[in-house]
Amino acid sequence: MAKVVVLGAGISGHTAVMVLRKKLGKKHEVIMVSPNSNYQWIPSNIWVGIGQMKPKQVIFPLAPVYKRKGVNFKQAIAKTIFPEGDTAITNPFVEIEYVEEGKKGQKEKVEYDYLINATGPKLNFAATEGLGPDGHTVSVCTYGHAAHAWEKLQESLDKMAKGDKQRFVIGTGHPMATCQGAAFEYALNVAFEINKRKLMHLAEITWITNEYELGDFGMGGAFIKKGGYVTSTKIFTESIMAEYGIKWIKRAGVKKVEEGVIHYETLDGEESTIEFDFSMLIPGFAGVGINAKNKNGDDISAELFAPNGFLKVDADYTPKDFDNWSIKDWPSTYQSPKYENIFACGIAFAPPHSISKPFKSKKGTPIFPTPPRTGMPSGVMGKVVALNVAESVKSGKTSVKHKASMGKMGAACIVSSGYGLRDGMAATMTVYPVVPDFEKYPEWGRDLGYTVGEPGLAGHWMKLFMHYMFIYKAKALPGWSLIPE
Amino acid sequence: MIRKPIAKGYKDEDYPPIPTRTNRFMRKFWPYQIIRFFVLNLKIMRIIVGGHS
Ligand SMILES: Cc1cc2nc3c(=O)[nH]c(=O)nc-3n(C[C@H](O)[C@H](O)[C@H](O)COP(=O)(O)OP(=O)(O)OC[C@H]3O[C@@H](n4cnc5c(N)ncnc54)[C@H](O)[C@@H]3O)c2cc1C
Numbered sequence: 001m002a003k004v005v006v007l008g009a010g011i012s013g014h015t016a017v018m019v020l021r022k023k024l025g026k027k028h029e030v031i032m033v034s035p036n037s038n039y040q041w042i043p044s045n046i047w048v049g050i051g052q053m054k055p056k057q058v059i060f061p062l063a064p065v066y067k068r069k070g071v072n073f074k075q076a077i078a079k080t081i082f083p084e085g086d087t088a089i090t091n092p093f094v095e096i097e098y099v100e101e102g103k104k105g106q107k108e109k110v111e112y113d114y115l116i117n118a119t120g121p122k123l124n125f126a127a128t129e130g131l132g133p134d135g136h137t138v139s140v141c142t143y144g145h146a147a148h149a150w151e152k153l154q155e156s157l158d159k160m161a162k163g164d165k166q167r168f169v170i171g172t173g174h175p176m177a178t179c180q181g182a183a184f185e186y187a188l189n190v191a192f193e194i195n196k197r198k199l200m201h202l203a204e205i206t207w208i209t210n211e212y213e214l215g216d217f218g219m220g221g222a223f224i225k226k227g228g229y230v231t232s233t234k235i236f237t238e239s240i241m242a243e244y245g246i247k248w249i250k251r252a253g254v255k256k257v258e259e260g261v262i263h264y265e266t267l268d269g270e271e272s273t274i275e276f277d278f279s280m281l282i283p284g285f286a287g288v289g290i291n292a293k294n295k296n297g298d299d300i301s302a303e304l305f306a307p308n309g310f311l312k313v314d315a316d317y318t319p320k321d322f323d324n325w326s327i328k329d330w331p332s333t334y335q336s337p338k339y340e341n342i343f344a345c346g347i348a349f350a351p352p353h354s355i356s357k358p359f360k361s362k363k364g365t366p367i368f369p370t371p372p373r374t375g376m377p378s379g380v381m382g383k384v385v386a387l388n389v390a391e392s393v394k395s396g397k398t399s400v401k402h403k404a405s406m407g408k409m410g411a412a413c414i415v416s417s418g419y420g421l422r423d424g425m426a427a428t429m430t431v432y433p434v435v436p437d438f439e440k441y442p443e444w445g446r447d448l449g450y451t452v453g454e455p456g457l458a459g460h461w462m463k464l465f466m467h468y469m470f471i472y473k474a475k476a477l478p479g480w481s482l483i484p485e
Numbered sequence: 486m487i488r489k490p491i492a493k494g495y496k497d498e499d500y501p502p503i504p505t506r507t508n509r510f511m512r513k514f515w516p517y518q519i520i521r522f523f524v525l526n527l528k529i530m531r532i533i534v535g536g537h538s
Contacts, residue, residue, distance in 0.1 A: 238501035247498050376533065410532025425512065428525055432532045450532050455504075456512040458521035462529075484533045 002028045002393040005094060005112040007078045007290075009034035009062055011042070011375050012346025013118030015382035015485060016389075018476055021069050023390035031072045031110060035099045037061055039474050040143050043375060044467050046182065048146035049280070050153065050189045052419040055143040058467075060475060069476055074110070075100035078119065081304065082109075083339040084295040092341065114389045117311050117344040118382060121285035124174070128283065130257035131173045137257055137279040140186055141179075149280055153190065156278040160199040166277045169262060171208035173281030175253025175367045178218045180209060181374065181429075183282045184237070185415040190280075191244040192417040192425075200245055206274060207241060207248040208264065208281070210367050212359060214238050214250060217413070218369035220356045222431050223444040224453040230444065233429070236453040240427055244417075249274065251359070253367040254281060269362030285347065285370065287311070303338055311336065311344035315352040322357050327407025327437045329353065333400040334385050340398045343385045346378035355435055374411050377434060379485030380404050407435040410450060416463040426459030428452065 004024070006017045009032055020030045038059040047053035066073040076096040083092050091111040098106045123141050125132030133139055138149035156166045170187040172180060187207050194203045207214075215221050215233030222233045241248055251267040262274050262281075287309020291301045306312050315331040329352040336342040344350075355371045373381075384404040392398045411434045416426035430452045436445025444451075473483040494500070504512075511517055 235501065238497075239503065242498045242501040243503060247496070380533065408535075410529075410535070412529045412532070422513075430525070430528055430532060432535075450528055452525070452528060454521065454525070456521055457515070457518040458525055461518075461522055462525060484530060 002113040003031065003111060004028065004114045004116070004389055004393065005031045005033060005110055006116045006118060007033050007094070008117070008119040008346075008348065009036065009039060010118060010120045010346060010378070012120070012348070012378040012382035013116065014039060014474055015379045016116050016118060016345060016386040017071055018069065018480070019383050019386035020390055021071055022481060023387065024393060026070060028393055029072060030070070031074060031112075032062075032066060033074045033076050033078050033094070033096050033110065034062070035075060035077045037063065037075055037100070039065075041467060041471050041474070042141075043182075043463075045140045045143055045146040046185050046189055046416075047419060048143055049140040049149040049186055050193050051150045055147050058143050060471065065474075065476055074098070074108070076108070078117075078290050079107075080291045080293055081115065081342070082293050082295075083304070083342060086293070086295055086297060092339075112341075114341045114392065115343070116385055116389065117290070117342070117348045118346045119288045119290065120347045122288045122309065124284040124286045127286070128174050128254055128257065131254070131281060131283055135257055136259050137173060137281045139283065140182065140280060141282070152278055153193075157193070157197065157199070159277070160194070160202045161197070163202070165202050165204070167275060168203060168205045169208055169274055169276040169279040169281070170205070171281060172210045172369070173254045173257070174284035175210050175255070175265070175365055176370050177210060177282050177284045178370045178372045179282045179285070180211060180217045180369060181372065181413040181415060183280065185417070186280055187246055188240070188244055188415060188417040191246055195245075203245075205244075205246045207246050208252050208254065208262065208274065209248065209250050210253055210369055211250055212267075212357065212368065214241065214248060216356050216369060217429075218354070218356055218372040219431060219434060220436060220445075222429075222446055222451050222453075223448065224451055225448055226453065230448065233453055236427070240455065251367060253361070253365055255365075257281070265361055265363065265365055265367070267359055267361045267367050287348070304336065304342070306350035308350065310350035311342070311348055313337070313344050313349045315350070317350070317352050320353070325353060326439070327405065327433070327435050330405045330407045330435055332403035332405040332408075333388060334381055335388075335400055343389065345381035345385045347373045349373075349381070371406075373406075374413060376411050376485060377404075377406055377409050380409055383485055405435075407433050407437055409434055414459045414463045414466070416460045418460065421461065421464070422457075424457065424460030424464070425455065426457070426463055427455045428459030428462065
């Protein structure tokens with residue numbers, strides 16, 4: 001009997017655990033360690049943040065699903081990995097701490113044959129003074145944050161209804177933050193809601209971003225066919241912003257937030273401020289802070305994890321100039337080079353470098369987006385890792401024949417505003433591959449047949465459809481495995 | 486759709502392309518959007534399936 005432990009019931013880890021359960025017989029144990037009792041479909045948090053959905057519509061309890069499927073669920077936080085065991089236990093194990101009522105604070109050593117780390121990001125609000133729900137801005141990164149954002153947004157909408165002007169600032173809250181797509185979507189939704197109430201004349205909406213140009217999205221932008229031209233996503237994104245009445249500040253690294261004031265530095269080294277009444281800024285991401293120790297109890301975290309806290313996998317981490325970057329640097333099996341029975345998928349793996357060109361301001365501050373690992377690639381990685389682990393368990397020998405590199409994978413980002421079948425509008429963006437491949441596509445870096453930017457109701461329907469479809473899939477209801485990641 | 490009247494230019498937000506009335510109509514025209522719904526779904530399916538082995 002083998003024991004497979006998955007850390008983190010997010011898009012990537014939940015996919016992995018369900019695939020493992022499907023592929024492995026009941027004699028093998030599949031364990032999920034995750035602190036939240038609920039699964040959350042994060043993309044729909046945007047709708048929670050504008051009051052179109054209640055938090056309960058984007059979540060469901062995990063325990064009944066795992067019970068039905070035979071997954072051993074431990075509502076806990078993974079603290080330390082012991083890949084070689086310790087002086088008392090010879091098998092590898094992970095030390096966890098329960099957060100579940102009744103067991104809170106209890107520790108346990110969970111042994112494993114294979115370990116999959118899918119713990120996603122730590123929302124690093126602390127890296128920017130005054131940022132986040134405990135500071136002066138709101139967030140939509142969790143359903144709790146999104147519900148709080150809606151409360152704050154309502155206060156501004158109420159003030160506008162009484163005739164007061166309001167300033168909205170939405171974007172990235174750290175010089176190296178990623179997830180621009182989510183912030184962009186929220187900005188459009190806020191504009192849509194204000195316009196719906198016919199209050200646009202009282203609103204000043206500003207998009208603040210660390211991107212060199214709008215439409216970079218941490219992927220170095222993309223090129224799409226539009227109106228008889230191949231145009232950049234810069235034009236596409238700026239056009240949407242202008243249409244929605246949103247101004248922008250680009251190449252800006254937010255460094256500090258005070259009550260009603262954001263301090264930022266731009267690439268030309270200038271320090272500026274912008275005042276706000278309502279602000280939603282995405283924090284920087286880091287690894288969740290899991291440690292690693294060897295048999296003797298010495299800290300080996302630096303051997304397993306990159307300095308940003310994400311787990312090192314089969315990527316080429318050799319520092320290289322931007323011009324020498326290649327899709328070959330990107331991992332495809334997500335296996336730790338140090339321990340062959342440890343894997344990391346989704347946001348938890350350490351990317352070899354950014355996808356966008358790294359820039360430093362005149363004062364030396366790095367201001368550029370780190371690479372996004374969006375939902376679709378995170379799900380695919382979870383599946384591929386689970387398939388390799390399941391086959392390794394069955395054959396008794398570790399093998400990694402299933403592969404999925406971000407240099408060969410596509411991603412879809414649907415930025416949708418409004419709600420309902422007739423009311424909404426979306427900008428659908430797909431890129432293929434995520435990491436541009438200038439060897440295969442020398443001119444544009446990507447396949448122009450599958451790299452698309454298109455506004456319209458169709459994308460909005462897709463977003464709604466995906467909400468119900470992916471929650472159905474995550475609940476492991478009949479036919480779930482036929483729904484793609 | 487929501488654009489405020491601007492005519493004088495000289496600000497970043499005054500230069501991007503703005504959709505014409507026909508373009509805006511097509512974005513909401515159900516028969517066309519139903520076709521686009523299937524086309525976009527097919528493209529996404531293709532990039533998911535092609536993305537891993
Ligand atoms: C508002 C918003 C909108 C988005 N919209 C889209 C979209 O439209 N399309 C798209 O493709 N992507 C979208 N994304 C990105 C997408 O949500 C992420 O790419 C995806 O959630 C990453 O999956 P993951 O499993 O790696 O991490 P997560 O989903 O963050 O899951 C990580 C899990 O690990 C758990 N965990 C954390 N620490 C520990 C620990 N120490 N031990 C055990 N478990 C732990 C967490 O509780 C969580 O359950 C959006 C993101 C946001 C914030």
